[in-house]
Amino acid sequence: MEPLIFEPYLRPVVWGGRKLGDVLGKSLPSDAAYGESWELSPHPQHVSRVAEGPLAGHTLERVCDEFTSEVFGPGRESPGSFPLLVKFLDCRELLSIQVHPDDRLAAELAGEPFGKSEAWIVLDADPGAVIYAGLREGVSRSDVEGHLKTGTLEQALHAFIPHAGDCLYLPAGTVHAVGGGVLMAEIQQASDATFRLYDWNRVGTDGQPRELHIDQALASINWEAGPGSPIRRPATEMEDTRPLVERLVAGPHFEMTRITSATGPMTAGTSGCEIWLVLEGAAKLKTATGYAREFRCGETVLLPAAARGPTWMPVGQGVTLLKVNLPADSQGDA
DSSP, rough: OOOOOOOOOOEEEEEEEEEHTTOOOOSSSSSSSSEEEEOOSSSTOOBBOOOOSSSTTTHHHHHHHHHHHHHTTOOOOOSSSOOOOEEEESSSSSOOEEEOOOOOHHIIOOOSSSSEEEEEEEEEEEETOEEEEEOOOOHHHHHHHHHHHHOOOGGGGEEEETTTTTEEEEEETTOEEEEESSEEEEESSSSOOEEEEEEOBBOTTTTTOOOHHHHHHHHHHOOOOOOOOBOOOOOOOOOSSSOOOEEEESSSEEEEEEESSSSOOOOOOOSSSEEEEEEEEEEEEEOTTSOOOETTTTTTTEEEEOOOOOOOEEEEEEEEEEEEEEEGGSSSSO
């Protein structure tokens, strides 16, 4: 099976901007502010469709159902629904201060089949950008409720200045917000269960304040989690022929590895179904069956387990790639 490229779904939002088009080359449909490009999605709000190749027009769900062993590997069963949603985000303004429920509470409070743990990779950050991740040490539920009454919730949160290359893992139950000019990739469980605690007193596109979900959010917070800290990109020089490999996330729902190379080839397709995102630069993906396509910053490809001999070769000044794996138990039992 050839690598699979899907049509991005571009979502206008009140906190978005224009970097999805200006920086990542997405074709924005209008002059509106766009905050999200859904690269790979099984979610009912938008199910991705194959953009090119023999399976063009097929939905992600149809591909997974009809070609289960080719996508996930021999002897695997379909997971029922593809478990991840992959996005690029342009957070020109601050997102709401929010929290996502875990698998148990998502069904109970949001009617979603599973919760939403996620991870971010910062591609670019303007001066003045900020990320809020987790509660400050010692902050209790009563403290949060007090800050909600006075409109000072950000004072209860851990904050840091983001830099290009930062990776932040946000398990379900972590209070968070991001904005002020942050362009990033997001890997998450395929859920839209989001509970807003505070939205900076702004209004939505309809001129009305956006809905808050105080009770559900308070019930979803992991009060023992504490502050969240980013994994910073190492400041070491990279050898010309040896890729730099960084294991970033090894969670129960997905695993993430960043690979940077100036000239040397990089082998892919060694661990079942893989999702690859180009974070910087460009690279050509080739397979033993003759497939060859160049991918540039902002593009995403699903590499099925049945792809034969896939290899990445940097183009130009080099490339930074993000590889996303499903844990073995998310790809069906062998």
